[in-house]
Amino acid sequence: xxxxxxxxxxxxxxxxxxxxxxxxxxxxxxxxxxxxxxxxxxxxxxxxxxxxxxxxxxxxxxxxxxxxxxxxxxxxxxxxxxxxxxxxxxxxxxxxxxxxxxxxxxxxxxxxxxxxxxxxxxxxxxxxxxxxxxxxxxxxxxxxxxxxxxxxxxxxxxxxxxxxxxxxxxxxxxxxxxxxxxxxxxxxxxxxxxxxxxxxxxxxxxxxxxxxxxxxxxxxxxxxxxxxxxxxxxxxxxxxx
Numbered sequence: 001x002x003x004x005x006x007x008x009x010x011x012x013x014x015x016x017x018x019x020x021x022x023x024x025x026x027x028x029x030x031x032x033x034x035x036x037x038x039x040x041x042x043x044x045x046x047x048x049x050x051x052x053x054x055x056x057x058x059x060x061x062x063x064x065x066x067x068x069x070x071x072x073x074x075x076x077x078x079x080x081x082x083x084x085x086x087x088x089x090x091x092x093x094x095x096x097x098x099x100x101x102x103x104x105x106x107x108x109x110x111x112x113x114x115x116x117x118x119x120x121x122x123x124x125x126x127x128x129x130x131x132x133x134x135x136x137x138x139x140x141x142x143x144x145x146x147x148x149x150x151x152x153x154x155x156x157x158x159x160x161x162x163x164x165x166x167x168x169x170x171x172x173x174x175x176x177x178x179x180x181x182x183x184x185x186x187x188x189x190x191x192x193x194x195x196x197x198x199x200x201x202x203x204x205x206x207x208x209x210x211x212x213x214x215x216x217x218x219x220x221x222x223x224x225x226x227x228x229x230x231x232x233x234x235x236x237x238x239x240x241x
Contacts, residue, residue, distance in 0.1 A: 013133065014096070016096075023097070029104045043134075051140060055079075088142075090147075091130050091144060092123075094126035094130055117207065117208075118203070122172075127147065128183075131181075131187055151166050171241055178238065192230060197212065197214040198214070
């Protein structure tokens with residue numbers, strides 16, 4: 001299973017554009033809150049019942065409140081039977097946010113903002129603040145179960161696959177993940193998406209996320225530069241970042 005589309009939208013993780021406490025609070029509120037009545041899915045709507053044993057009790061608009069009120073009582077009763085041992089997060093990017101004059105607001109990315117081959121924004125701070133906000137609310141161990149990017153990989157004249165973008169991307173995200181752990185996020189593991197180029201449910205074989213290049217015509221597997229870098233990074237437990 002490959003990653004979901006990375007476009008912005010309601011109910012996704014946010015990160016603050018500055019260390020200002022108001023911007024941090026804005027990003028937290030937009031991650032879990034519901035500033036308009038059109039949102040029917042938010043992180044707290046999905047995770048509060050699973051991890052806290054009840055539906056969201058604040059920051060819900062009329063539409064979400066109506067959805068909660070319509071849940072059968074037997075389902076509500078079942079929510080109290082326990083919570084998971086951990087949470088897995090598929091994180092590729094997040095939405096920049098700040099506290100505006102009228103309250104929390106998204107920040108528009110400027111023209112020319114760095115993006116992956118698939119057009120997703122490169123947002124290393126998603127691994128800094130995302131796990132923090134989730135950990136602070138649910139107090140569970142976390143695993144980053146997917147993180148990576150699609151590149152326009154190719155076999156160069158020397159027969160190798162040089163994917164500097166992937167190395168730079170992964171290093172930046174892991175550096176930010178270390179910051180998030182330093183902020184108190186109990187992250188137990190990180191899984192790069194993916195080991196090899198493969199079939200993505202979103203785009204078939206057109207996108208290459210792997211550390212290993214697959215020549216689909218011959219079936220050959222060629223380690224990209226990132227595969228060797230990632231092996232060194234894992235062996236050093238990130239000390240080379």
